[in-house]
Amino acid sequence: MININATIGHGSVLGNCCSVMPGANLAGDVQLGNGVLVGSGANVLSGVKIGNGARIGSGAVVTKDVEEFTTVVGIPAKEISLR
16 A cells, blocks of 8 residues: 555565555665555665565654564664564
8 A cells, every 4th residue: 555645766666565654755676575564754765675564663764674573763763673
């Protein structure tokens, strides 16, 4: 699901059952695994890979890869939990 005002950059790949919330931005060549949630207003920078089941908090700025089933928040995004 790609919500209103979200942007998906060139060459990006989204897995199955992903949710990109309103105002989120994925730069070029971003890879989202299956079941990823990208919160409202979050930004994922170019070339970043987000693992299956990961959650990106609202307003986060993701500058590096995120492991599977990890939740990250903040600027820059930091891991707060592992499911």
